Amino acid sequence: TMAATKASKEQKYDRQLRLWGDHGQETLENAHVCLINATATGTEILKNLVLPGIGAFTIVDGHTVSGEDAGNNFFLSNNSIGRNRAQAATELLQELNGDVSGNFVEESPDKLLDNDPEFFHRFTIVIGVQLPESTCLRLGSVLWNASVPFLICKTYGLIGYMRLVVQEHTVIESHPDNALEDLRLDQPFEEFKNHTNSYDLDSMDKKDHSHTPWIIIVAKYLEKWLSEHNDQLPKNYKEKEAFRQTIREGIIKTDGGVPEDEENFEEAIKNVNTALNLTKIPSSIENLFNSEQCNSITSQSSPFWVMLRAVKEFVHDEGKGSLPVRGTIPDMIADSQKFINLQNVYREKAMQDAAAVSKHVECLLRSVGKPPESISEKDIKLFCKNASFLRVVRCRSLAEEYSVDSVNKDEIASYMDNPDSEMVFYLMLRAVDRFYQQHSRYPGVYNYQVEEDINKLKVCVNSLLQEYSLSVNIKDDYIHEFCRYGAAEPHTVSAFLGGSAAQEAIKIISHQFVPFNNTFIYNAMSQTSATFQL
C-alpha cells in the first residue's frame, strides 16, 4: 500500500531526513541523475546517491568491463568481464535500493554528443567521470546552454579532482553552522518594547526576578543606558564592560550585601557582546539585492528571485532598512511562561513581516502575469526565516576556465607561490590531459613507459604553462609521480571522491547546503584538500 511504503521509507531514510527534511527528500526522489563511465569513481558516487533514494539514474558507458575494472570496482564482478560496463554496473547498483530506477545506455558520450546531444537535457544533473578533456569541453558546452548542472570527477593516482559547472544555483536553506541570533536589541520593534515595558524588575519577587529571560534583562538595562548616554549604544570594550557592570549590580543581594545566585543575570552578562551586535543586512544579501536577476523580475524569474525582490522592497518599506525578523530565540534560563511569551513576541513579528513580504510577492507576480498563488505562503515564510543566509553560487563555464583569454592566471599563480600547494595537482591533471590528446594514452600505464614518459610529460607541462603564460615552477618530482601513477584509479581515493561528489550532487538537487565553487582537489598522500575558483 502507498501508506505502508511511505512509512517504511520514513524508517529507512530517518537518519538523513533529519538533515534535509521531507521536502529535501522529495527533491531527491524526483531527480534523475546521469553518470558517464561506470569506473570505480563513478559507481562509488552513484552508490551514495542510490542509497539515499534518488528517483532514477542512467549510466552512459560504451566500455566493456576489463580485468582492471573488476579489480577496483565493488559493482563490477569478475563474471562481468567482457560485458558492457554500463549494464553490468547498473545491475549491482540497482540492487542497493529497490526504490530507485536504474537505466543504462551502452554508448560513449562522444557518440551521443554527435547524434543526440539533447539526450542530456532530461537530467537533473550529469556526473562525468574519468573523461578526456575534449569530451568535457563538448559536453560542458551542451549542458551549459541547457542549464543542466555538470559535475566532473576524476581519480588519478592518489589525487581526486572535482569541478562543478552550474550557471546559477540558488540556496534558501544553507543551514549555516554558527548563525548569529536575530534579536534586534539595538533597534527594538514596537511589540518588543511593549513587552519589555510589561516587566518591572525592581518590583518582582525573587522567583520571577531569577527567571526573567536574559533578553528582557539586557533590553531593560540597555534602555536605562541609552537614556543616560545620549541614546548611544555601548561601543568599545570599556563601555561594554561598564554596561555589563550595570547588569551585575542588578543581581539581588542578601541582607548582608552578598549577590544571590541568579543564572539568568549571568546569562545576560555573558551575552552582552553578541546582543549588542548591530542589526545589519549582510553584505552578501546586499549584493544579491543589487544583482540583475533581482532588479529585473520577469515571468521567467524563479521564485527565489521574486521572493528576494519582495524582501528588498520590504526592506525599503515596512522593514525600515532591516530584513524580516527571523522569529527564533535561543533557549535560556526562564520560567516557561516568560519564555513562551517572549518567543511569541518574536514569532508574531516574524509572521507579520512575512505577511508584508507576501503582499510584495503577490504584487510582483501580478505585474508579470502570474497567479499570486504560484508561490506559497509556506515557501515565503521559509524564505523570510532564511533571509540572512541566502546563497547564490555561480560557476564559470569550462570554456572560460580553458580559454587563454579568460584563464584565471592570478588564482593559479598566487597559489603556486607555494610549489607544493594542491594547485600543482590541478596543473598536472591538465598536463596529463594534454599528454592524452597527443599520445592517445596516459603516461606510465605500463612499467616500461614510466621512465621515458617523464620527459614527454614534461614537454606537455611546459607547453601548458607557455600557452597560458603562467610563470610558475612545477617540480620534477610531481612530473615523475604522475608518470608513476600510470592513470591508476585506486579504490580508496575513488571512494573518498565518491562520498564528496555525491553530497555535492545532493546539494544541487535539493538546493540545501552550499555547493563548492568550483574546483576541488584531494591529495590522499597528505590527506589535505583545497578549493579553487577557476
Next chain:
Amino acid sequence: LLFSLFREKKRTKVVELTENMVVDGGSGVSFEWGGRWSHIKKFLERPGPFTHPDFEPGTEGLQFLLETCKILVIGAGGLGCELLKDLALTGFRNINVVDMDTIDVSNLNRQFLFRPKDVGRPKAEVAADFINSRVPGCCVVPYPFYCVDCINLSRLFLRLEFHIIVCGLDSIVARRWMNGMLLSLLVYEDGVLDPGSIIPLIDGGTEGFKGNARVILPGMTACIDCTLELYPPQINFPMCTIASMPRLPEHCIEYVRILQWPKELPFGDGVVLDGDDPEHIQWVFQRSLERAAEFSITGVTYRLTQGVVKRIIPAVASTNAVIAAACATEVFKLATSAYIPLSNYMVFNDVDGLYTYTFEAERKENCSACRQVPQDLHFQQSSKLQEVLDFLTENASLQMKSPAITATVEGKNKTLYLQSVPSIEQRTRANLSKTLKELGLTDGQELAVADSTTPQTVMFRLCFTS
C-alpha cells in the same frame, strides 16, 4: 620506523586459517584474474619521489597484503561497511570484524552490505558474508554479538596478532576502551618502548556532514585520551528545567522519559523504555504532546520524540564513505610503507563546500591513559571523597563514567567506592561524605581507579593542598 614494525610479522606467513573462515571450496575456481591488482601494483612495484623512506618497490608488498597482513575492523555499521569494502578492494584478505549489533531498518540508508531481508541479523555476520561473496578470495571473519565482550575481545587480541586496528565506532567510551586495550599490550624494556609491540590504531568518526580520521601509534603519538577535550561531554538538560520549567519541546520529551515513564510504568513493572519499540515511542510522544500543551509549547513531533529518546545522530552515506576511505588509505600506507602516513588528525566538513583540516595532535604530558606516570590529584585533606568522584567524572580530560576507587590503607587494599555492584555500592556509599583524612588516606598515596572507559586501572597520586 613504521615499516620495521611489520618486518617481524611479515616474515611469519600465516598459512593456517581460523575456524570460521569462508573457504572458496575446492571447486577449483580461481579467485585471481588478469589485471585484478593493476591499480594497486603501481604503488607497490614502482619507485617514486614521495614514498616512505622505508619503502622497497617489489612484489612483496602485494603478497603481504594478500597473504599475511591481518586487520581488525571494529564496527560493521556506517563506517564498518565502507571500511570492509575499501580494504577488500585494496588487497587486504585477512580481515576480522567485530560488532555486537543487529541490523535495523534505519541502517539501510548507508550500511550498504545489508538488505531489508537482513533486518534482525547480526551485522558482523551479514557484512562478512556479503564481502566474501562479492570480493573473491577475501576472507572476512565475523565476531558478532554473541561472541563479543571485553574478555573475549582481549583473548582475540592475544590469539590473533593483528597488524593494524581500524575503528568505526559510534561511542567515545568504546573508543577509549580500545585505546586502553592497545596501550595495555605495549611492552617496555627498561623503560624503553619495544616498537614491535605497537599496533597502530586508525580511528574514524562521523556525525551528519562532519567527520574525522586519525592515526594513533599507541605509546608514541597522541592517543584518544590525549585529545579528549576534542569531544566535549554531552550536555543534558538541567533537572529543574525538565521538572518544572520546560521551554522547548525537547524538555517535554525528557520529562516523560525521565520522570513520567518510571512513575507510570505504562507497559508493566520493570519494563524499561525501549527506544526501538514504536509502541513505547508512541506513548512517550502522546504524553509529551500533553506536557507541551500544558505549557503552550509547540514543536513536539514523533520524529523529534524518537530523536531525543534514542539520542539519534543524523547520518548519511556520503560522510561515512569519505571518512572510511581516508582511514583505509592510511591502513594501506601503514601496511605497505607506500607513503608517509597521516600525521595525525584530519577533520572533514561538507556543509558549506568541502572543508578539510589536517594537523598533528600532540601527546598530553599527563595523559591518564598513555603516560606511564600516575596523574596527580590535588585535594585538601578535608575534601570529601564525593569531590574526588565528581572530579573524575566531570573533568574534561578524564570524563569517567562510574569510577571505582580503591587504595592501599594501612597495608590493606580498601575499596573506597564502587557504583556498579549494588551490594558494594551500599556498603561504600557512606565513604562519599567522609573526608580523605577520615578515610585514612595520606599525602602522596596512590589511588587505583577502574572505569568502563579503560580496560586498565588508572593510577593517581593524591597530593594534599593546604
